Amino acid sequence: xxxxxxxxxxxxxxxxxxxxxxxxxxxxxxxxxxxxxxxxxxxxxxxxxxxxxxxxxxxxxxxxxxxxxxxxxxxxxxxxxxxxxxxxxxxxxxxxxxxxxxxxxxxxxxxxxxxxxxxxxxxxxxxxxxxxxxxxxxxxxxxxxxxxxxxxxxxxxxxxxxxxxxxxxxxxxxxxxxxxxxxxxxxxxxxxxxxxxxxxxxxxxxxxxxxxxxxxxxxxxxxxxxxxxxxxxxxxxxxxxxxxxxxxxxxxxxxxxxxxxxxxxxxxxxxxxxxxxxxxxxxxxxxxxxxxxxxxxxxxxxxxxxxxxxxxxxxxxxxxxxx
Amino acid sequence: xxxxxxxxxxxxxxxxxxxxxxxxxxxxxxxxxxxxxxxxxxxxxxxxxxxxxxxxxxxxxxxxxxxxxxxxxxxxxxxxxxxxxxxxxxxxxxxxxxxxxxxxxxxxxxxxxxxxxxxxxxxxxxxxxxxxxxxxxxxxxxxxxxxxxxxxxxxxxxxxxxxxxxxxxxxxxxxxxxxxxxxxxxxxxxxx
Numbered sequence: 001x002x003x004x005x006x007x008x009x010x011x012x013x014x015x016x017x018x019x020x021x022x023x024x025x026x027x028x029x030x031x032x033x034x035x036x037x038x039x040x041x042x043x044x045x046x047x048x049x050x051x052x053x054x055x056x057x058x059x060x061x062x063x064x065x066x067x068x069x070x071x072x073x074x075x076x077x078x079x080x081x082x083x084x085x086x087x088x089x090x091x092x093x094x095x096x097x098x099x100x101x102x103x104x105x106x107x108x109x110x111x112x113x114x115x116x117x118x119x120x121x122x123x124x125x126x127x128x129x130x131x132x133x134x135x136x137x138x139x140x141x142x143x144x145x146x147x148x149x150x151x152x153x154x155x156x157x158x159x160x161x162x163x164x165x166x167x168x169x170x171x172x173x174x175x176x177x178x179x180x181x182x183x184x185x186x187x188x189x190x191x192x193x194x195x196x197x198x199x200x201x202x203x204x205x206x207x208x209x210x211x212x213x214x215x216x217x218x219x220x221x222x223x224x225x226x227x228x229x230x231x232x233x234x235x236x237x238x239x240x241x242x243x244x245x246x247x248x249x250x251x252x253x254x255x256x257x258x259x260x261x262x263x264x265x266x267x268x269x270x271x272x273x274x275x276x277x278x279x280x281x282x283x284x285x286x287x288x289x290x291x292x293x294x295x296x297x298x299x300x301x302x303x304x305x306x307x308x309x310x311x312x313x314x315x316x317x318x319x320x321x322x323x
Numbered sequence: 324x325x326x327x328x329x330x331x332x333x334x335x336x337x338x339x340x341x342x343x344x345x346x347x348x349x350x351x352x353x354x355x356x357x358x359x360x361x362x363x364x365x366x367x368x369x370x371x372x373x374x375x376x377x378x379x380x381x382x383x384x385x386x387x388x389x390x391x392x393x394x395x396x397x398x399x400x401x402x403x404x405x406x407x408x409x410x411x412x413x414x415x416x417x418x419x420x421x422x423x424x425x426x427x428x429x430x431x432x433x434x435x436x437x438x439x440x441x442x443x444x445x446x447x448x449x450x451x452x453x454x455x456x457x458x459x460x461x462x463x464x465x466x467x468x469x470x471x472x473x474x475x476x477x478x479x480x481x482x483x484x485x486x487x488x489x490x491x492x493x494x495x496x497x498x499x500x501x502x503x504x505x506x507x508x509x510x511x512x513x514x515x
Contacts, residue, residue, distance in 0.1 A: 078339035087478065090340040142477070143410075144344060191478065261478075280423040280474060282414040293345045297410065 052122055052227055054131040056217035057151040063134035070135065071146040073216050075290045080223045081140065082242060083191065084175075084182040092223035100181035102226035102243065111172070111249035114163035121213070121227050127161065128153040131213060139272050139304045141236035145286045150231050151214030156205045164201060164249045171204050172254035173197045173230060174246040191261060197230065197241035198254030198268065200313075208233055208309050211244075234306040236270040269322040271314065274300040276323050346408030353401040354427075354475070355482065358468050360394035361434075362490045365465055369497035388441055391461070395438040398431050423474040430467035433460045465490070 078093040085095035105121045125131060131151050138146045159171075175195035179185040185193045203209060210231040213220055220226045225242025232239050238258050258266035265279055274284045285297040303310050314322055341348045367387055370380045405427075406412040418424040437458055439445070446454045465487070473483045 075339060075343050079343040083478075087476075087480075088340065089343070090338060093339070144347070277417070277421075280421055282410045282418060284414060285410050287344055287347065287408065289343045297408075 052125045052131075052213045052219060054125060055151065055214055055219065057131040057133045057214065060132040060134045063136065065135040065147070065149070068135060068137065068147045069288075070149060071288075071290050076146060076148055076215060077221045077224060079289060081142075081237070082223055082225070084184040084193065084195070085223070086184055093221075095183060096222035098181075100178070100222055102222055105227045105245075107228065107244060108246045109158075109162050109249075110246060112165045112168035112251065113249045114165065115161060124158075124228075125153065125213060128157050128211075133217060134210065136208075136210075136231060136233040137304050137306075138233065138237055138240075139286060139300065141238055141266065141270065141278065141283075143278075143281060143283060143286050143300075144289050145298075145300075145304075146289050149216055150210060150212040151217060151220075152210045152212035152228070152231065154207065155199075155209035155211050155230070156207065158211060158247070159201065159204050162247075162249065167251045168249040169201055169251050170249070170253050171199045171201060172246075172248040172250050173199075173241045173244050174248070175241050176243045176245050192257065194245075195241055195257050196254060196260075197239055197256045199230075199232070199239075200253075201249070202313055203232070203310075206310055206313065208306060234272060234303040234310045236272060238266070239270050267321070267323040269314075271310075271319075271322040272300060272304040273302055273319050273322065275302075276319055346404055350401060350404035350408060351475070353397050353404060354472065357394050357397035357401055358472050358483075358486050360390055360397060361461070361465055361468055362486045364390040364394060365461060366490050366493050369493035372497045373493070373500060392438050392441055395434040398434050402427075402431055423471060426467045426474070427471040430464045430471060433464040433467070437461060437464075 079089045080092040081089060082092035082096065085092040106118050107121055107124060108116075108118050110116050119127070131153050133149050133151045135147060135149045138148050173196065175193075175197075176182075177185065177194040179193075199209065211228050212225075212231045213228050215221070215224060220229065225240070228244055229242040230240050230244065239256075253268060256266075256268060258270075259268055272283075277283050283300055286300050287297050288295060301307075364387055367380070367384050367390075370377075371384050374380045410418070419428060437460065440449065440454065440457060449457065469483055469487045472486070473479055
């Protein structure tokens with residue numbers, strides 16, 4: 001019997017790009033999905049030009065994969081709710097890569113802060129001291145879930161840098177507005193753009209809240225919210241506003257987009273709680289994306305399993321007000 | 324049953340939306356097909372009334388039973404996926420308090436009753452008039468199904484309009500035609 005001894009330099013099979021990703025319809029599509037800037041700009045062969053620096057990011061040992069099964073990149077980057085680019089989950093991977101430019105990108109920090117300003121996202125990442133990788137669970141309000149390795153920096157660092165004044169109680173995030181590039185933002189499909197989300201400042205300072213600029217150790221694809229997005233793993237996924245252009249510190253609770261559209265179904269806090277149902281479906285369990293046809297559902301965890309880190313934020317509040 | 328093959332195509336194409344959550348895709352698709360079949364079978368009678376001389380309309384009307392029972396068959400598939408892949412069975416009684424799910428169940432029960440009485444012996448057993456009245460519940464089922472489908476996504480899905488507005492238009496046209504005075508009888512024995 002011939003025993004195969006892998007060479008020292010050989011990468012494990014799992015490191016290879018999946019065939020589905022590699023044989024995507026055109027090389028341009030593939031590169032776009034990998035996060036390279038729009039066509040027409042020169043790029044060095046064999047180098048993927050990063051939208052922001054710091055890749056590959058070091059792992060944060062507090063947030064390892066552990067027993068979690070990471071959802072394949074091909075699904076994370078092609079099963080997206082990003083209504084600016086269409087209402088079907090397969091729309092954003094196509095529509096968001098048809099020339100929408102997410103580089104260069106400016107983020108404005110404004111409102112009740114000592115250090116307002118406009119930041120090029122590249123400079124912002126450098127100012128935050130680079131990025132790290134954390135593996136988080138992701139739970140959509142539609143009762144499906146993923147496990148995603150996010151690359152980014154803690155939102156708390158940004159809050160500290162901005163130096164909010166004593167009156168600032170909330171952060172109000174605004175997403176991009178570009179009807180020319182985003183067909184969902186034109187006319188008939190208008191659900192009132194741009195997308196707005198918010199956090200209480202104590203939530204923003206929580207160790208879990210993160211601004212992600214990448215996934216799987218690569219710059220974040222357009223359809224996942226390039227070049228930077230919010231990640232709050234203890235809340236339903238719609239709180240994770242994508243493609244942020246403005247972060248405003250305010251004393252008024254922001255009216256987030258989904259609460260504005262359907263206040264009896266979506267609230268401000270959107271904390272994951274299996275005991276608080278959506279009016280139309282149960283939140284007690286979730287379907288794991290990529291689990292295949294025969295996988296069952298798994299029970300949903302309170303705060304998506306992050307009770308230890310966030311429960312004290314909500315002590316004494318009726319959970320039915322935290323939907 | 325050709326509609327049965329149609330859901331298979333995206334599976335073969337390795338569509339990521341389908342691969343991500345195949346159970347959900349099949350749930351939505353079977354529900355969609357059930358709605359289309361239900362709207363189709365209800366559209367046949369107005370088509371016959373509006374176009375009494377059309378051979379196509381008359382031919383289609385002979386298949387009302389097949390199409391109607393197929394609608395029920397897809398509703399069964401849809402409910403099976405609801406119980407298997409969604410939380411359906413364990414949370415059944417809680418779910419029935421939700422209008423979205425209750426409307427679907429209501430439509431299903433009606434379709435079940437209609438399918439159970441769809442064969443010839445049932446017509447004889449119930450008697451023509453009772454059978455006809457029972458099967459008029461199909462319109463109620465369509466209304467419940469339209470509501471159920473409209474409530475199924477985060478935002479209102481336009482496909483509900485595509486399925487049910489043509490049916491509504493046909494029904495309105497049929498009622499108008501019936502309300503109009505009858506055209507004079509053509510008596511070929513009269514001299515010119």
